[in-house]
Amino acid sequence: MAVKVAILGTGSIGLRHYHCFSGLDGVEAVAVPARPERVRELRGDGVEAADAVPSDASGVVIATDTARHLADWAQFADRFCLVEKPLAGDPSPGLAELVRQTQGRAFTACVLRFHKTLSAFKDLIDAGPDRPKEVFIKCHSFLPDWRPGRDYRTLYSAQPGQGGALRELIHEIDYAGWIFGWPETVHGRVASTGKIEVADEDRAVFRTESQGVKARFNFSLSSKIGARRATAIYAGETVTADLIRQELTVEGRPDQNQRFNEERDGMYIRQAEAFVRAIQGGNPGPLATACEGQKALDVCQAVRLSSQTGQPVTL
Numbered sequence: 001m002a003v004k005v006a007i008l009g010t011g012s013i014g015l016r017h018y019h020c021f022s023g024l025d026g027v028e029a030v031a032v033p034a035r036p037e038r039v040r041e042l043r044g045d046g047v048e049a050a051d052a053v054p055s056d057a058s059g060v061v062i063a064t065d066t067a068r069h070l071a072d073w074a075q076f077a078d079r080f081c082l083v084e085k086p087l088a089g090d091p092s093p094g095l096a097e098l099v100r101q102t103q104g105r106a107f108t109a110c111v112l113r114f115h116k117t118l119s120a121f122k123d124l125i126d127a128g129p130d131r132p133k134e135v136f137i138k139c140h141s142f143l144p145d146w147r148p149g150r151d152y153r154t155l156y157s158a159q160p161g162q163g164g165a166l167r168e169l170i171h172e173i174d175y176a177g178w179i180f181g182w183p184e185t186v187h188g189r190v191a192s193t194g195k196i197e198v199a200d201e202d203r204a205v206f207r208t209e210s211q212g213v214k215a216r217f218n219f220s221l222s223s224k225i226g227a228r229r230a231t232a233i234y235a236g237e238t239v240t241a242d243l244i245r246q247e248l249t250v251e252g253r254p255d256q257n258q259r260f261n262e263e264r265d266g267m268y269i270r271q272a273e274a275f276v277r278a279i280q281g282g283n284p285g286p287l288a289t290a291c292e293g294q295k296a297l298d299v300c301q302a303v304r305l306s307s308q309t310g311q312p313v314t315l
Contacts, residue, residue: 003027003058004056005061005276006031006053006057006059007060008053009034009084010033010042010047021276024269029048030054032052034068059276061082063109070087073102077098080106080278081107081290082271085170087099087290090301095297103289107288107290109288110292111268112172112267113271116246117242117258125180131211132213132234133235134216135233137215139220139228142222142223143198144196152196157198164198165201168221169204172217172230181213185312186206187206187208187306187312188306190303196221203221229242236252247260275287299315
């Protein structure tokens with residue numbers, strides 16, 4: 001019997017999830033738009049659509065606006081859920097309780113865990129005899145270019161409590177916790193530069209420490225020069241994963257360098273496969289848990305608090 005997965009929300013990311021799940025063997029995907037009047041339009045485009053999540057869908061992907069995540073997720077707390085990042089706008093008692101209730105059934109769509117370059121980077125870090133002395137993570141992007149043909153100021157990414165550099169670039173916080181351990185202390189600052197029109201910060205610079213590993217993060221939503229890379233610095237070498245160029249480089253050891261040719265939706269398909277395995281009782285691999293999604297939001301909150309007080313925050 002096919003596994004039925006409903007995708008709630010049919011914006012750009014929701015439809016990407018739909019097409020990735022619908023391409024899997026043994027999976028029946030159903031798109032459920034936030035506005036039921038879209039059902040006819042979607043069906044006209046060849047999308048299997050419904051005006052409500054089917055009762056026999058064992059998995060639900062929550063791909064609605066961030067402000068709706070908690071309420072939408074709570075409706076399906078008895079099923080397996082994959083919630084788009086971030087889990088919510090901010091940490092809250094309601095989020096903590098929902099994470100507790102759904103332990104083992106709820107996951108966060110932190111898809112970079114399935115990026116070939118980043119996976120190879122983690123493998124190299126894990127195989128090393130020592131922990132890196134320092135880590136540098138940089139993610140610079142230009143929000144107005146994210147959705148060609150749409151005014152970025154109308155997107156949830158620009159709305160108060162839903163967007164901002166920390167929430168939008170939370171992938172980097174997630175994979176740093178996944179690879180190096182979740183932070184014990186956070187010290188940083190956020191800023192609204194005025195270069196773009198967003199309600200929350202478009203810049204964030206902060207430092208963390210976890211299990212003796214010190215990491216520096218540099219985020220921007222207002223940089224026209226894109227960058228997405230992680231660098232681990234050791235006593236004798238430097239390892240860098242460039243996710244845009246899809247290159248893994250090891251300074252001084254060119255035989256360890258790797259280049260990847262990642263297909264456009266490859267990491268989303270691998271994430272979908274992992275979610276289906278979880279539904280079937282199998283090993284979800286690196287799929288981020290809801291608990292980890294909550295930890296990433298805790299880091300975001302700590303950065304903002306540190307920026308307000310000028311002091312480090314202990315987690």
